[in-house]
Structures are given as C-alpha cells and as structure tokens.
Amino acid sequence: MTSKDGKLKVVGIGGTLREGSSSLGALRRALGAARDSGAEAELLDLKELDLPMYEPGRPLEGYGEGVGRLVEAMRGADALILSTAAYHGTLAGITKNALDFAQFLGGDERPYFDGKVVGLISTAGGEMAGSNANGAMVHVVHALRGTVAPLMVSVPRAWKFSDGDGNITDDGYGEKLEGLGRLVVDLASRLTPEEDRVLRASA
Numbered sequence: 279m280t281s282k283d284g285k286l287k288v289v290g291i292g293g294t295l296r297e298g299s300s301s302l303g304a305l306r307r308a309l310g311a312a313r314d315s316g317a318e319a320e321l322l323d324l325k326e327l328d329l330p331m332y333e334p335g336r337p338l339e340g341y342g343e344g345v346g347r348l349v350e351a352m353r354g355a356d357a358l359i360l361s362t363a364a365y366h367g368t369l370a371g372i373t374k375n376a377l378d379f380a381q382f383l384g385g386d387e388r389p390y391f392d393g394k395v396v397g398l399i400s401t402a403g404g405e406m407a408g409s410n411a412n413g414a415m416v417h418v419v420h421a422l423r424g425t426v427a428p429l430m431v432s433v434p435r436a437w438k439f440s441d442g443d444g445n446i447t448d449d450g451y452g453e454k455l456e457g458l459g460r461l462v463v464d465l466a467s468r469l470t471p472e473e474d475r476v477l478r479a480s481a
C-alpha cells in the first residue's frame with residue numbers, strides 16, 4: 279500500500295542463490311530509478327528471504343519470517359518489479375516459487391496483483407532464454423490479474439554485462455532498466471488516483 283507520506287510503493291522481488299546475482303543487480307538498478315522518480319522502493323532479495331517451497335494447504339503462520347515478509351510486501355505494493363534468472367529456457371524455479379506465495383492474496387478484497395503494474399526483468403547466459411523467461415512471467419502475472427508494463431528488459435550474456443557484485447555495467451541495458459523503473463512508477467501513478475493515495479496514506 280502507499281507509504282505514509284503518500285508515495286507510491288514499488289516492491290522488487292528477485293535474484294538467485296548465486297553470490298553476485300545479476301538478476302538482483304538488474305533489479306537494484308530498476309528500483310533505483312523508481313526511487314528517483316519519487317516512489318518508495320523495497321527490494322526483496324530471494325536469497326535473503328530463504329523461502330521454503332510453497333505447500334498447498336499450509337497456513338501462512340506455518341511458514342517462517344521470510345514468507346510473511348514476502349506476502350505482506352506483495353499485498354502492500356502499488357506496483358511490482360520481478361527479476362529472474364533464465365534457467366533451462368524459462369524463469370528460474372526460485373522466482374516461480376516466490377510467486378506461488380501470491381496464493382495467500384487470493385482472498386483479499388483486491389486479489390493477487392489485481393490492478394497493479396508489474397515490470398519484468400530477466401538475465402541469461404545466452405541470447406534467447408531471457409525473452410522466454412519474461413514471456414513466461416507475463417502468463418503468471420496475467421493469471422494473478424496484474425498489468426504487465428509494456429517494456430520488458432532481458433539482459434543476455436549477463437556474465438559480460440555485469441560485475442562480480444551483479445551490478446549491470448553495460449550502459450545500454452542499464453538505461454533500459456532505469457527506463458523500466460520510471461515506467462512502472464508512471465503507469466502505477468495513473469492506475470492509483472491521487473485521491474486514493476492521500477486517503478490511504480492518512481488511514
């Protein structure tokens with residue numbers, strides 16, 4: 279939900295278990311631009327959250343702190359940015375497992391990602407899998423009733439375009455990621471009327 283000072287809240291979810299994850303670095307870059315555009319940005323590093331596998335029927339309280347944090351952040355977001363590594367031609371399992379926890383939002387007044395803008399990022403070792411991964415995430419976001427931002431960023435040959443900490447070092451891809459961060463804030467501000475933001479912020 280919109281932060282206390284009425285700013286839009288953008289939640290970024292991503293990264294892998296690999297030290298120096300490029301998908302996490304790409305997400306940092308996009309979220310930084312979202313923050314520069316006036317949004318409050320929260321980064322959820324999937325390595326840090328250390329999520330167990332989603333288990334149908336297990337209550338939320340039965341999971342650890344990481345799952346609770348993830349679900350609350352997804353619920354409170356005005357917009358999201360998802361960033362995955364491409365594994366075996368599609369999105370990595372760690373990303374899909376995190377998204378499966380959106381099931382806990384299914385009974386909300388505003389279910390799943392209903393009406394929320396979602397930006398998509400992938401990084402890959404080769405040329406093709408990143409686009410496939412983003413394409414697969416489009417289906418997931420649509421199933422969750424979200425609105426996919428019409429610019430998706432796929433960073434191919436990420437080993438070449440990132441440093442040891444996962445930061446994207448290529449100017450062209452860096453600018454695309456920043457453009458996505460700005461676009462998500464712009465679209466979310468149009469989908470979340472000012473009156474709603476002020477009302478929610480003062481609630």
Ligand SMILES: Cc1cc2nc3c(=O)[nH]c(=O)nc-3n(C[C@H](O)[C@H](O)[C@H](O)COP(=O)(O)O)c2cc1C
Binds near residue numbers: 363364365403
């Ligand atoms: C298990 C595994 C499967 C992968 N499969 C593909 C693939 O099908 N296509 C591809 O281009 N890169 C593939 N890669 C490379 C990763 O997409 C690439 O290293 C990516 O940047 C990793 O993201 P990270 O830096 O966030 O860990 C694979 C890597 C791993 C570990």
